[in-house]
Amino acid sequence: xxxxxxxxxxxxxxxxxxxxxxxxxxxxxxxxxxxxxxxxxxxxxxxxxxxxxxxxxxxxxxxxxxxxxxxxxxxxxxxxxxxxxxxxxxxxxxxxxxxxxxxxxxxxxxxxxxxxxxxxxxxxxxxxxxxxxxxxxxxxxxxxxxxxxxxxxxxxxxxxxxxxxxxxxxxxxxxxxxxxxxxxxxxxxxxxxxxxxxxxxxxxxxxxxxxxxxxxxxxxxxxxxxxxxxxxxxxxxxxxxxxxxxxxxxxxxxxxxxxxxxxxxxxxxxxxxxxxxxxxxxxxxxxxxxxxxxxxxxxxxxxxxxxxxxxxxxxxxxxxxxxxxxxxxxxxxxxxxxxxxxxxxxxxxxxxxxxxxxxxxxxxxxxxxxxxxxxxxxxxxxxxxxxxxxxxxxxxxxxxxxxxxxxxxxxxxxxxxxxxxxxxxxxxxxxxxxxxxxxxxxxxxxxxxxxxxxxxxxxxxxxxxxxxxxxxxxxxxxxxxxxxxxxxxxxxxxxxxxxxxxxxxxxxxxxxxxxxxxxxxxx
Numbered sequence: 001x002x003x004x005x006x007x008x009x010x011x012x013x014x015x016x017x018x019x020x021x022x023x024x025x026x027x028x029x030x031x032x033x034x035x036x037x038x039x040x041x042x043x044x045x046x047x048x049x050x051x052x053x054x055x056x057x058x059x060x061x062x063x064x065x066x067x068x069x070x071x072x073x074x075x076x077x078x079x080x081x082x083x084x085x086x087x088x089x090x091x092x093x094x095x096x097x098x099x100x101x102x103x104x105x106x107x108x109x110x111x112x113x114x115x116x117x118x119x120x121x122x123x124x125x126x127x128x129x130x131x132x133x134x135x136x137x138x139x140x141x142x143x144x145x146x147x148x149x150x151x152x153x154x155x156x157x158x159x160x161x162x163x164x165x166x167x168x169x170x171x172x173x174x175x176x177x178x179x180x181x182x183x184x185x186x187x188x189x190x191x192x193x194x195x196x197x198x199x200x201x202x203x204x205x206x207x208x209x210x211x212x213x214x215x216x217x218x219x220x221x222x223x224x225x226x227x228x229x230x231x232x233x234x235x236x237x238x239x240x241x242x243x244x245x246x247x248x249x250x251x252x253x254x255x256x257x258x259x260x261x262x263x264x265x266x267x268x269x270x271x272x273x274x275x276x277x278x279x280x281x282x283x284x285x286x287x288x289x290x291x292x293x294x295x296x297x298x299x300x301x302x303x304x305x306x307x308x309x310x311x312x313x314x315x316x317x318x319x320x321x322x323x324x325x326x327x328x329x330x331x332x333x334x335x336x337x338x339x340x341x342x343x344x345x346x347x348x349x350x351x352x353x354x355x356x357x358x359x360x361x362x363x364x365x366x367x368x369x370x371x372x373x374x375x376x377x378x379x380x381x382x383x384x385x386x387x388x389x390x391x392x393x394x395x396x397x398x399x400x401x402x403x404x405x406x407x408x409x410x411x412x413x414x415x416x417x418x419x420x421x422x423x424x425x426x427x428x429x430x431x432x433x434x435x436x437x438x439x440x441x442x443x444x445x446x447x448x449x450x451x452x453x454x455x456x457x458x459x460x461x462x463x464x465x466x467x468x469x470x471x472x473x474x475x476x477x478x479x480x481x482x483x484x485x486x487x488x489x490x491x492x493x494x495x496x497x498x499x500x501x502x503x504x505x506x507x508x509x510x511x512x513x514x515x516x517x518x519x520x521x522x523x
Contacts, residue, residue, distance in 0.1 A: 036306045043302065048295050052269070054334055055291045056256045059271030059284060061341035062207060063254070066282040067273045068345060069203055070217060073114050074176055074278055077193040078158045079426070080108050081178045083388075084118070085156075085191055088180055093120060093189075098129050105131035111396050116166060116173045116194035120180070121147065123189055138167055141190075150179040150190045160278060163197060163225055163235050172197035172235070174225060197226055204228035212266050212287035220249070220279045244272050244283060258288060348423040350400055351407035359422040359430060363484045366418075366434045370478035378441035378475035379491040380431040382448065385468045385503045387427040389461025402457060402467065403427065409451045413444060430491070438475035438508060445471040445506035453504075468504035470495060 084104070091097050105118040109131040120129040125142030127135045141147050146161040153159075161175040173194035180189045204215045205228070216227040222240025239245055243259045254273040261268060268285035275282070346358040354362070370377045384390070384406060391399040403423075410421035410429060420432040431448070433441055449469055457467035472494025474487065490509045498507035 036309060040302055040306050044295070044299050047298060048292060051291055051295050052258075054331075055269050055286060056271070057338060058334065059256050059269055059286065060254070061338060061345070062284045063271040063273040063282055064345045065341055066203075066215065066217075066284060067275055070200075070280060070282055071275055071277055072349075073195065073199070074158070074160065074280075076112055077115060077176050077195060078178075080112065080115075080118075081158065081176070081191050081193055084108070085178050085180055088120070088191065089182070089188075093128055101129050102131070102133075105129060114195050114199040116171055116196045119192045119194070121190045121192065123187060125190075128189065136167055141167070141192075144175075146175045146177040146192065147190050150177060151187060153179070154185070155179065156181070158278075160219075160280065162219075162223055166194055172232075174200075197230075200226040201228065201230055207284070209284075210287055210290035212268070212290065213285060214261075214268070215282075215284045217280055217282050220274065220281055225280070244270060244281070248272065249274060249281065259285075261285075348407075351404055351423050353407050353410065353421050353423045353429070356422065356424060359420065359424070359432065360484065362420050362432055363487070366432065367478040367482055367484070368480075369434065371480040371482075373435075374477060375435045376437045376475050376477050377487075378433040378436040378438060378473065379487060380433065380441055380445050380448070380471055380473050380506075381424070381488070381491040381495040382429050382431070382445070382469050382471040383495055383499070384427040385470055385499075386459065386461045390459055390467070393460050405455055405457060406452060406467075406469065409448060409455065413448050413451060430488075436475065438473060441473040441475050442506060442508065445473050449504070449506060464504065470498040470503045471506040472496070472498055472509065473506060474509040 084101075087104075088101070093101060101120070105120075109115045109117055115131075118131040119127065121141055122128050125140035125144070125147050127140065130136070144161070144164070146159055149159050149161070156179055159177050161177065163172055163174050165171070166173050171194075173196060175192055175194055177190050177192040179187065180191055182188045200217065204226075207215070209215065209228070214228060216239075217225045218239055219225060222238045222242070222245045224234055224237050224239055227234055242261075243257065248255060248257055249272070256269060256271045259268060259270050260266070267288045269288060269291055270283055270285040272281060272283040274280070346355060347353065348355045366377050369375070384402070387399070387402075390402060394402075406429065407421070407423065410431060414421050414431060418434045422430040422432065424430045431444065433444060436444075449471060452467060452469050455467065459465065459467040462468060472491050474491040474494055476482075476487070494507045494509040497510060498505050501507060
């Protein structure tokens, strides 16, 4: 019997059907590879963006902390000089006053770590009194920028000048100065406080930056004031042509941007912020390579994983879980750091109370809520009676402890979560009371006043022999177009009414009071 050409039990074209299956498998492997490459690309791009976003948040928080520190540093010196200028303008700086002034200068320098020294110059720029024991010798400071500025400008505001070398000992300092007038307003000299450049160097060193990272403080006109790493040749140079000054600051007073440095050409992520009280700008930058250093490592690792995925899905899954765990831990640590920086930016470091930045933000929120709900908002402004006498009698360390005790009283008396206790400035505090009328505010004010008395803090400069506070209360129902400044001014006016009435009491704002006269009274 002839052998059939085709097996009747074999489907015709079987060999032809196996070929497309092999191609399908090959195409499937190629497709899986392409999908893995696509997923790898998406993962790496997302990771890169996340690293950059985290770095932007950290950079923004860092510059916020730098700005707060710089403001506090210069403000402390400014306040010291303001009190000294008032003293000198009232009593002069004749031979009889000089020994006491010299001792006061020296004591103030000891109390503020940032101060190199305090110097008083006459109308010719010659040294009159310094915080040092011996007066320097030389031709004086008539050629200095700050001296010429005050000669030519009648402004009594503090002036921050370019960094200079002290003619006392050659140390780099940042001069902050004020004009001294006689009783008729004529120029009588210059009072200068020198801020140590090394003080900012130590502050900069407290932050962890890579080898290519930088931090600097400069004037708003671009002149470099202080820098990390310190380079003497760069101090005083202009950064005005840099992108921060040329493009970013005119648009926003704070922000972040990836920029090529005009100094060394390194690409860095910059965070920058203009100070609110002084003509200064702070910035911190981390090199892009450092920010993405971990990302580069993850990219290589993920690529190896994709190459080996065909050898074991289990190994790939384990590495992926490991990567996720690392990312969660990093994110958790960054979140804690962000919360810590937020606490620094919104609270007073001495008392733990809210600072003015948080106070102003809360005012906006409570004004809007009060307008929506037609509910009153109250404010208590309080001031420690005869606090300058307290500092003079017991010293600034005891004064700081006194401020802390008063702050504890405020926190104890503010029972509701919405109530906000604020250190408004110096020895002045504020309490914001949402949904509280004037009677409720007076009740809280009375509780605060009695609680301070119950502390039995000895105060030899007070008529009562103990520390007391004066309080001013104001309450109103917001309408939606209200001015926070007027709100604060009226509570402050009530505070002056309380002081004018004899202190150690609470007063309610009265428009008929002669506020101008009260503000001239001794606080």
